[in-house]
Amino acid sequence: MTGHPTPPTRPARLRLDALRVTIDGRALVRDLSLEAGAGRVTGLVGPNGSGKSTALRCVYRALAPTGGAVRLDDRDLLTLPRRESARSVAALTQENGTELDFTAWEIVALGRTPHLRGNQPLDARERDLCRRAMADLDVLHLADRGVLTLSGGERQRVLAARALVQEPAVLVLDEPTNHLDIRHQIQLLSLLRRTGATVLVVLHDLNLAAAVCDRVGVLADGTLVAAGTPGDVLTPELVREVFGVDATVVPHPLTGAPQLLYSLHSLEGRP
Numbered sequence: 238m239t240g241h242p243t244p245p246t247r248p249a250r251l252r253l254d255a256l257r258v259t260i261d262g263r264a265l266v267r268d269l270s271l272e273a274g275a276g277r278v279t280g281l282v283g284p285n286g287s288g289k290s291t292a293l294r295c296v297y298r299a300l301a302p303t304g305g306a307v308r309l310d311d312r313d314l315l316t317l318p319r320r321e322s323a324r325s326v327a328a329l330t331q332e333n334g335t336e337l338d339f340t341a342w343e344i345v346a347l348g349r350t351p352h353l354r355g356n357q358p359l360d361a362r363e364r365d366l367c368r369r370a371m372a373d374l375d376v377l378h379l380a381d382r383g384v385l386t387l388s389g390g391e392r393q394r395v396l397a398a399r400a401l402v403q404e405p406a407v408l409v410l411d412e413p414t415n416h417l418d419i420r421h422q423i424q425l426l427s428l429l430r431r432t433g434a435t436v437l438v439v440l441h442d443l444n445l446a447a448a449v450c451d452r453v454g455v456l457a458d459g460t461l462v463a464a465g466t467p468g469d470v471l472t473p474e475l476v477r478e479v480f481g482v483d484a485t486v487v488p489h490p491l492t493g494a495p496q497l498l499y500s501l502h503s504l505e506g507r508p
């Protein structure tokens with residue numbers, strides 16, 4: 238055996254092109270067009286039920302859209318053989334099954350599956366890759382633990398390591414900071430900026446989105462209502478209109494990124 242056939246993938250430009258999802262006559266995503274630049278971090282934000290996860294599910298092919306296309310560079314992702322799209326796109330989502338009682342190491346190693354043939358074992362580079370991803374996410378000490386015994390945050394970090402070792406061209410993440418304490422939130426988001434992959438990430442925390450994203454798309458009721466840099470998009474007017482919340486926006490004193498300040502009175506006078 239002379240090593241594995243698939244070299245680390247280069248980032249690809251990801252384009253959602255008039256993406257539409259209709260289920261039981263209800264439009265969950267309406268003609269969504271959004272570009273995630275190669276090697277850039279693009280965020281998707283919006284209220285509960287606005288269609289963020291549904292759009293993301295089309296990208297990692299858990300759901301076939303009713304219309305439109307998902308393009309990787311100029312290839313139509315949805316017509317690629319599953320194995321090929323699995324090599325290009327890694328997903329960290331709320332529906333990653335970890336019900337099997339594998340060890341944390343085994344779960345992370347599964348990230349290499351799309352690159353392997355049959356029962357081919359990991360080579361030295363791949364084992365090193367797994368070790369480094371686990372160290373980066375602070376879970377190397379948990380390598381021999383069964384995932385079912387891990388806390389929510391520990392498990393989330395193991396799944397993040399699994400997505401990273403896939404060395405994908407595109408990384409899609411649905412609320413990746415779920416369960417994570419603030420230190421591990423910052424650790425994961427700063428890792429995202431360093432992967433070099435094209436990242437499309439759903440975040441609820443607008444301040445984290447402003448800190449990590451090059452561009453942000455805002456969904457409301459399945460429709461893209463704004464897209465641009467966090468500074469252009471995350472304005473008090475937009476937050477009021479889309480989320481129904483009064484926010485004060487100030488520049489972060491160290492980075493200049495917009496930071497939204499709320500108070501318990503931010504809903505006052507609103508239905």
Ligand SMILES: Nc1ncnc2c1ncn2[C@@H]1O[C@H](COP(=O)(O)OP(=O)(O)OP(=O)(O)O)[C@@H](O)[C@H]1O
Nearest residue numbers: 260261265283284285286287288289290291292456
């Ligand atoms: N399979 C389905 N069948 C019917 N309705 C669905 C289905 N999947 C999602 N929906 C509905 O579509 C809407 C959008 O759901 P989606 O999960 O994409 O929202 P979201 O923006 O990710 O929300 P959240 O912030 O709460 O995670 C919701 O009203 C949801 O109830």
